[in-house]
Amino acid sequence: MKNNKKIVLVGCGAVGTSFVYSAVNQGIAQDYVLIDVFKDAAEGNQMDIADAQAVLTNSFNSIKAGEYSDCKDADIVVITAGRPQKPGETRLEMVADNAKIMKEIATQIKNSGFDGITVIASNPVDVLTYVYQNVTGFESSKVISSGTTLDSARLRRLLAAKLNVAPNTVETYLLGEHGDSSVAAWSRGTVLGKTVAEYLNEGLITQSDLDEVKEEATHLAYKIIEKKRATHYGIGVCLATIVKAILRDEHKMLLVGAHLKGEYNNSDIYTSVPCVIGKNGIERIIQWDITNEEQELFNKSCEQLKEVFNIAKEAIK
Known part of the structure; x- marks a missing residue:
């Protein structure tokens, strides 16, 4: 059993990067991988967060911009990808666009050989978590919505x-x-x-x-x-x-x-x-x-x- 814990983040927008920033400050994991459809977003956030390594009390080993193949040996995949909620729009109104995005993400994570736990915050989160679990066929106890x-x-x-x-x-x-x-x-x-x-x-x-x-x-x-x-x-x-x-x-x-x-x-x-x-x-x-x-x-x-x-x-x- 490996001692280092590895987290892969899919979606390097405001929610995803706020999660990683909170995680590194709490010393939750040792290795982080950032994935985003816009590679510059993943790479830019990787460089930005890496600057914290030298000053954190509980630092981490590595952070990199990666690919879905990096999910294979991850302990946890956190998914925050999807288009943002527009002013005045309910979370449920976003469903069609983000369901298509989630299907593509789920397929690639499944194909990587990942067998860890998935935590999802993409909105509408309850529906998209169901989509992800159905597409991957992963055990439902290992697919978690951030919920309420x-x-x-x-x-x-x-x-x-x-x-x-x-x-x-x-x-x-x-x-x-x-x-x-x-x-x-x-x-x-x-x-x-x-x-x-x-x-x-x-x-x-x-x-x-x-x-x-x-x-x-x-x-x-x-x-x-x-x-x-x-x-x-x-x-x-x-x-x-x-x-x-x-x-x-x-x-x-x-x-x-x-x-x-x-x-x-x-x-x-x-x-x-x-x-x-x-x-x-x-x-x-x-x-x-x-x-x-x-x-x-x-x-x-x-x-x-x-x-x-x-x-x-x-x-x-």
Whole structure:
């Protein structure tokens, strides 16, 4: 078993390079390969990030601009490639263009002989992760969507601000689509060890406050894109968190997109649910007892995703 961990990044745009920058700063892996359809983008970012080698406390061994053949012995492939989201456009509206791109990427990674774990953040992420898994035939537990990792982080931060507590003392999560139909599982939420329901009962927060927090967490990306054309730092850190949990076998619970096979009363779909993440990818899906209302909203989210996946299937025929 090799000691050095190798990560291949496919897509050297703002999201991909934010991920690599976060990863090298945390000393997550020793070797990095950057792949992009625009070779200058891969080479330029390789030279730029390589400048950090001499000053990082936990430095890395190598970083290079490479080819799909470099995936063969990689531990993890992270895919962020695809056209960016336009101002005012939903993630689901991007599906046809990016499904075609994902099919090409998936085919080349499969042909390389890669047998590691894939983490995907290309949007619409739930649908494109399904496309990738279907094209490659890889074991679904080793194909992971970044899902609502970022959305849930936003939810925690915003609720923490409402209650004037540190974000890392808040445990609240969004289930379902990485997008507009996600579901706030307030029934499973805690703040400083107290349930969200207790805060409601004590009048420390109102249902209107919770609705506002959920709405802002779900739509924050649109505001960021309108102002600076992209959202990438937050997702970059979230991707690094997922990858670190895999490479260090942390058995950490994260809200990632997983392939459901009956969990949460849904099957044959990628969507976000709580999962234990370790060296084998998704070690297991955690089945929460959510309320009937939350389950109904989750089912609607899944139905919407399935409709969009049919559009993706048509696009890659």
